[in-house]
Amino acid sequence: MATAYQQQRTIDADFEDALMDSIDKWIERDLRPVVMHHDHGDIWPEETVKQMTELGLFGATIGTDYGGLGLPATTYARLVARISSFWMAPTGIFNSHLICAMAIEKFGTPEQRAKWLPKMASGEIRGGLALTEPDAGTDLQGIRMQACKSGNGYSINGTKTWISNGIKGQVFALLVKTDPDANPRYKGMSLFIADKRDGFRVGKKIEKLGYKAIDSAELVFEDYQIGADQLIGGVEGDGFFQATGGLELGRINVAARGVGLAEGALRLATEYAQVRKTMGKPIAEHQAIQLKLGEMVTRARAARLLTMDAAAAYDRGERVDMEAGMAKYFASEAAVKNAEEAMRIFGGYSYSKEYEIERFYRDALLMCIGEGTNEMQRMIIAKQWVKRNPA
Numbered sequence: 001m002a003t004a005y006q007q008q009r010t011i012d013a014d015f016e017d018a019l020m021d022s023i024d025k026w027i028e029r030d031l032r033p034v035v036m037h038h039d040h041g042d043i044w045p046e047e048t049v050k051q052m053t054e055l056g057l058f059g060a061t062i063g064t065d066y067g068g069l070g071l072p073a074t075t076y077a078r079l080v081a082r083i084s085s086f087w088m089a090p091t092g093i094f095n096s097h098l099i100c101a102m103a104i105e106k107f108g109t110p111e112q113r114a115k116w117l118p119k120m121a122s123g124e125i126r127g128g129l130a131l132t133e134p135d136a137g138t139d140l141q142g143i144r145m146q147a148c149k150s151g152n153g154y155s156i157n158g159t160k161t162w163i164s165n166g167i168k169g170q171v172f173a174l175l176v177k178t179d180p181d182a183n184p185r186y187k188g189m190s191l192f193i194a195d196k197r198d199g200f201r202v203g204k205k206i207e208k209l210g211y212k213a214i215d216s217a218e219l220v221f222e223d224y225q226i227g228a229d230q231l232i233g234g235v236e237g238d239g240f241f242q243a244t245g246g247l248e249l250g251r252i253n254v255a256a257r258g259v260g261l262a263e264g265a266l267r268l269a270t271e272y273a274q275v276r277k278t279m280g281k282p283i284a285e286h287q288a289i290q291l292k293l294g295e296m297v298t299r300a301r302a303a304r305l306l307t308m309d310a311a312a313a314y315d316r317g318e319r320v321d322m323e324a325g326m327a328k329y330f331a332s333e334a335a336v337k338n339a340e341e342a343m344r345i346f347g348g349y350s351y352s353k354e355y356e357i358e359r360f361y362r363d364a365l366l367m368c369i370g371e372g373t374n375e376m377q378r379m380i381i382a383k384q385w386v387k388r389n390p391a
């Protein structure tokens with residue numbers, strides 16, 4: 001019988017090299033030429049999604065028993081960073097899907113895993129994670145969406161917002177209250193595998209500053225009938241831990257996106273600083289610009305090391321709340337800072353949409369919010385640190 005999710009994973013070095021090589025070739029041949037068109041027009045990248053399906057990215061972290069690539073966190077972080085160093089948004093399309101798949105693989109019943117994971121690994125169906133509501137983001141235990149017993153299953157009413165893949169995705173890990181009076185509140189929460197059909201519709205598409213081309217939407221549930229066989233794990237009350245159980249890997253992923261953005265902004269600034277001349281020499285020879293580049297390259301390197309350190313510990317099977325939190329916090333702030341410094345290096349041209357750097361600036365800010373805001377991240381790091389160092 002196919003196994004449940006395995007955290008400890010390794011990869012053959014030749015396979016990893018070949019995979020990264022195919023990602024590089026795809027970026028150069030197919031991705032780079034279409035970025036501006038899709039980002040500026042906020043157009044969902046249909047061809048890119050098809051190509052990512054062919055590359056196996058929708059099964060990247062799903063176990064091989066289900067047809068996925070079963071990648072370790074280190075390889076996954078490497079490939080996410082590489083793609084993000086050119087365009088971050090597409091990594092969100094497969095990552096949101098993979099977090100949904102992970103909830104099923106880690107906590108689902110054998111029947112749920114067998115039913116949903118092969119189709120998700122092949123990319124036949126794409127998923128997302130539906131936790132946030134208009135009144136509850138950080139405070140997930142404050143959600144209002146409720147699933148009430150109805151016949152052999154449940155009837156769900158309520159609204160989710162900000163859901164990545166909301167329009168184009170077909171199936172969502174949906175966090176609801178099954179006992180709104182529970183104390184503590186998390187004991188009354190459950191996670192369902194909600195597929196789109198009657199009673200489940202897309203509300204509005206959310207217009208965003210950056211992270212364009214991937215759809216972020218409101219999802220509306222009106223007397224949506226769902227069988228008990230779609231309650232993840234088959235028991236009520238475990239939803240909060242199931243929904244947050246993938247967050248360590250989720251944070252490593254956001255950290256990897258931050259690494260990519262920080263490295264991409266550095267790459268663009270480095271190229272520009274050597275061709276733009278003022279006072280008769282390339283601006284890279286002015287000390288003021290050297291100070292910026294020196295800080296940027298150090299920041300990008302530190303972000304990569306923290307991220308790969310957290311990913312390697314995850315692959316060894318360790319608990320990595322603190323390491324993943326540090327990587328996410330540092331790498332996302334590095335992305336913002338490097339993008340801002342690159343904007344300054346580009347001078348007036350940074351403000352032109354004919355150049356790419358403004359996209360890095362818009363996209364980087366999101367990394368400080370997703371998978372737990374950086375305010376929460378620092379509190380998590382501190383709590384773990386104190387716990388590991390009792391007086």
Ligand SMILES: Cc1cc2nc3c(=O)[nH]c(=O)nc-3n(C[C@H](O)[C@H](O)[C@H](O)COP(=O)(O)OP(=O)(O)OC[C@H]3O[C@@H](n4cnc5c(N)ncnc54)[C@H](O)[C@@H]3O)c2cc1C
Pocket residue numbers: 096128129130131132135136137138139161162163164165208211216366369370371372373374375376
């Ligand atoms: C582009 C985008 C895509 C997203 N995709 C998804 C998705 O696919 N699925 C999904 O479920 N959600 C998604 N989200 C929602 C995202 O997870 C939330 O925005 C995030 O969790 C923050 O919640 P909030 O926006 O409600 O902010 P709030 O929780 O209202 O926080 C507001 C501010 O208060 C701070 N704060 C809150 N509580 C505390 C505290 N206890 N102590 C200190 N400071 C605190 C926060 O750090 C923040 O600075 C997405 C958001 C965006 C912008």
